[in-house]
Amino acid sequence: REPAVYEPLSASMLAAALPHEQKQMIGERLYPLISALHTQLAGKITGMLLEIDNSELLLMLESPESLNAKVQEALEVLQEHQATE
C-alpha cells in the first residue's frame, strides 16, 4: 500500500479551506513525519499538535527542528497525562 503523496501546504491553500479541513490537511502532512519518529504514538501526538495554531503548524512542517521540539514537548505532556490516569 503506497502512502498518499501531498503537495506542500501553502497559507493560501489553507485559507481556501474550512477550519476542520485545514486541520485535516495539516494532519495528513504532519502524521507521516511524526510517524517516522514515534510510530506507536504518532496518532496521539499528531492529535495534540493539531491543537496548535495553523500558522505555527505550517512553520513546523517546514522546519524539522521546530517539529522535533514540539513532538518532544507533546511526548512529555502525554506521559505526564498518562501517569495521572
Next chain:
Amino acid sequence: SNGSSVSWPPEFHPGVPWKGLQNIDP
C-alpha cells in the same frame, strides 16, 4: 484506573476525518 481508556488526546488517523476540534467556533 486501568489506563486503557484514555480519552485525551484525540488521535489523528490519516484518511479519517479529524474530529478532535469540537470547540472551534463557526
